Amino acid sequence: MERSEKILQGLGNQYYRATLKSMGFTTEDLKRPVIGIANAWSECVPGHYNLRQVAQRVKDGIYRAGGTPIEFGVIGGCDGMGQGHDGMHYILPSRELIANSIESMAQINLFDGLVLLGSCDKIVPGMLMAAARLDIPCIFLPGGPMEGGVEFDGRQSDQTSSTEAYGMLSAGKITEAEYVALEDTACPGCGSCSYLGTANTMCALAEALGMTLPDGGLAPATSAVRMMMAEETGVKIMELVEKNITARKIITNGSVRNAIKACLAMSGSTNAVMHLTAIAHEAELDIKVLDEFDSLSRTTPQIAKMNPACKYNVIDFYYDGGVPRLMERMQTILETGEMTVTAHTVAENIASHKYRYPATGLVVRTMEDPFGFSGGVAVLRGNLAPDTGITKPGAFDKSLHHFEGEAICFDSEEAAEEAILAGKVHDGHVVVIRYEGPKGGPGMREMYKAMKYLYGRGLSKTTALITDGRFSGTNNGCFVGHISPEAAEGGPIAIVHDGDRIVIDIESRRLDLMVPQEEIEARLKAWKRPEPKFKKGWLGLYCKIAASGSEGAVLKFENL
Incomplete structure (x- = not known):
């Protein structure tokens, strides 16, 4: 029995049918499986601007395959618009609102399946979290990446x-x-940012996870292929409903490991660590995502490279074969028996895939000739990050893989940015930005502007930046984010002083404060927890129930 039949079939359910018929649905429409389309379209986000057209083609596919689509709206904030001001406090918390709202609409309306339309940083993981939580047939489809702009500083601009x-x-x-x-x-x-930031990383990983049709993650926003993928998605969701292939049959320990390996192989955004942790949490999996990233990063070669690690954009990756080519080249280390939204396994998808364009070799290499013999994302630990910190060595110069410098400390993003622009940060500094974690921020803001200002002032190869906040996927230079425990929870990052020596060592996976342990303990004992920055509204609640970055910043209601 389909979920929707509980309210749409039978003499006693006239009330529900009458309600839907008031909007033009017919008797025949209401006899079919009902597919919800969760559409994050808005005029706020370039990555979502084309989703009206994408949604229509999804509807065409659903109708063609014998279903009835019902579209509803989902919020979606653009990270770019939130950067550098109070709006960024809301960006990561919006992921939870997105997951909760989709769960709510799916349960209120008893949809038989869902197509999830969204392209950007927190919208993609929020939608995948909802799919994992609901465990009904679901397919995720983004709007596709943006073209690069005019050449500036040696690459296409954005x-x-x-x-x-x-x-x-x-x-x-x-x-x-x-x-x-x-x-x-x-x-x-329009389109999601042209570089391999968090948005395109998560769209690619949704495909690697098996939740998006092959090539559906990264076909360009303005391409005909994007519309073709939309109609095919509408057809395919009906097959998943018929075969009862639900989200948790696709989101498994094995498929999450495949996504982790794909992230490492293309040096994806560090935010993927947190988002895959949250998706696995919602699917009630027992996989320890941080530990998997740590161990797999040492053995998974980096075989794809994109901006910000080089001049090639995500669309160049698509033309070089994209995620299907990456998966094909990596198949010897993947769990290829995992089910996907094609209703076939990873192995079957690889064997049957037809590439639209010949390989260029510019973006995707082979396992035998990689860009690097270890993954592009690394997990660090040490006395400054007891519960881990995340960095992205695949995106910065190897000369920075061991960096020792002098701390210059700031208790907010804004204070650090002001100092950088004023010329107060010099060669050899380790910029420490704290009280920007999930609780302390709240919302774990991105230190995007700070890193970009360092780059612009010529300091990207002579300084480092560490934070309990996050980084944008476009950032390069020596950085460590997601430091846990965060400062607001009394983590060691809270007691670093100006002038302290800090060592970042990628090879040994260490982040250490070069201060005697007894001095660290004395400082921690003297530390006092600050007052929350927000005491009411959504952020007032969020800062009470958000878990640490090492736990995916998921909501932990036991914290109340």
């Missing part, structure tokens, strides 16, 4: 180039006219 350029302007490296010119040329059209 909106982050504007922030780098502002740092260059402040250092007198470019003219105001050069800076202003980027405004109209950095982003030539």
